[in-house]
Amino acid sequence: MTDLRIALALVAALLAAPVPASHAQADDYPARPVRIIVPFGPGGPADVTARQIGSILQESLGQPFVVENRTGAGGVIGTLEVAKAAADGYTLLMMSNTQTANESLVPQRKYELMRDMVPIAPLSYSDLVIVIHPAVPAKTLREFIALAKSRPGKLNYASSGQGTPYHMAGELFKTMAGIDIVHVPYRNSGEARSGVIGGQVQMMIDAVPAMAPNITANQVHALATTGTARSAVLPAVPTAIEAGLPGYEATIWLGLMAPAGTPRPVIDKLNTAVNAAIKQPELQKLWAAQGELPMAMTPEQFDKFLRDDIVKWANVARRFNKAE
Numbered sequence: 284m285t286d287l288r289i290a291l292a293l294v295a296a297l298l299a300a301p302v303p304a305s306h307a308q309a310d311d312y313p314a315r316p317v318r319i320i321v322p323f324g325p326g327g328p329a330d331v332t333a334r335q336i337g338s339i340l341q342e343s344l345g346q347p348f349v350v351e352n353r354t355g356a357g358g359v360i361g362t363l364e365v366a367k368a369a370a371d372g373y374t375l376l377m378m379s380n381t382q383t384a385n386e387s388l389v390p391q392r393k394y395e396l397m398r399d400m401v402p403i404a405p406l407s408y409s410d411l412v413i414v415i416h417p418a419v420p421a422k423t424l425r426e427f428i429a430l431a432k433s434r435p436g437k438l439n440y441a442s443s444g445q446g447t448p449y450h451m452a453g454e455l456f457k458t459m460a461g462i463d464i465v466h467v468p469y470r471n472s473g474e475a476r477s478g479v480i481g482g483q484v485q486m487m488i489d490a491v492p493a494m495a496p497n498i499t500a501n502q503v504h505a506l507a508t509t510g511t512a513r514s515a516v517l518p519a520v521p522t523a524i525e526a527g528l529p530g531y532e533a534t535i536w537l538g539l540m541a542p543a544g545t546p547r548p549v550i551d552k553l554n555t556a557v558n559a560a561i562k563q564p565e566l567q568k569l570w571a572a573q574g575e576l577p578m579a580m581t582p583e584q585f586d587k588f589l590r591d592d593i594v595k596w597a598n599v600a601r602r603f604n605k606a607e
Contacts, residue, residue: 309548322361324471357444370544410510424526492573
């Protein structure tokens with residue numbers, strides 16, 4: 284009987300033991316609205332995608348996912364806000380290859396991406412498109428490169444800021460084409476887009492979904508897309524490789540991160556919800572029409588992807604710095 288009493292006491296103790304906090308958090312998460320900080324301006328690919336994903340997550344997880352734009356310093360300001368936030372899953376970062384490029388381009392930033400943040404999941408990627416103002420006397424990529432070579436330092440191109448995919452794609456284009464064109468950084472992609480449409484700058488490399496309506500409206504002229512195959516959205520536009528720049532490739536991708544220390548069960552719950560969201564047929568159909576394709580990974584796979592991308596853009600930065 285003594286053994287039986289001991290056994291029953293042990294069972295009672297186990298049943299009465301508190302559930303580990305991280306598991307309790309995951310079971311209850313989210314219990315209040317979640318913020319998605321977008322460190323870029325309204326209307327750009329990151330902002331639009333954050334709102335699309337946030338709407339689906341709100342439906343599947345039962346709490347609002349509120350998108351907040353925190354622009355400035357090429358994405359550094361918004362990223363720092365998330366890095367310093369409570370590690371509880373209620374403040375997330377919508378990030379892109381801007382953040383991985385900034386690891387080598389912005390040494391004075393007050394955070395380190397892979398130290399102060401933890402990967403949740405990637406979302407999507409899309410090709411870029413090289414466009415020029417219609418007044419520029421060039422109809423093809425080869426003609427634009429020839430024009431730039433005849434006018435070193437006289438032509439310029441817009442981007443949404445230092446370290447953004449548009450900036451890095453532009454610098455890679457400069458070095459591979461052997462041309463000298465001047466980088467004009469704007470505060471966000473919408474302003475950069477307006478700059479090339481208005482003729483204040485001659486060229487921009489922009490996301491296909493964002494720039495396609497302006498191409499259709501003849502506000503800009505498309506020279507080439509930046510993927511390895513033609514865009515389904517702009518099938519008449521050749522790739523840069525086809526248009527005379529062998530080996531040139533650049534994309535923009537988007538993903539979600541959280542502050543370091545966020546409980547792993549919360550990260551796993553978000554990863555599962557995001558991967559389910561990007562599989563929804565309606566969203567995939569919408570993205571396909573925009574030239575945006577889903578990316579599905581585990582947190583570990585996304586971690587490796589991010590570390591590899593940091594190395595990739597560090598190599599590109601060294602390359603164009605040598606060319607200056």
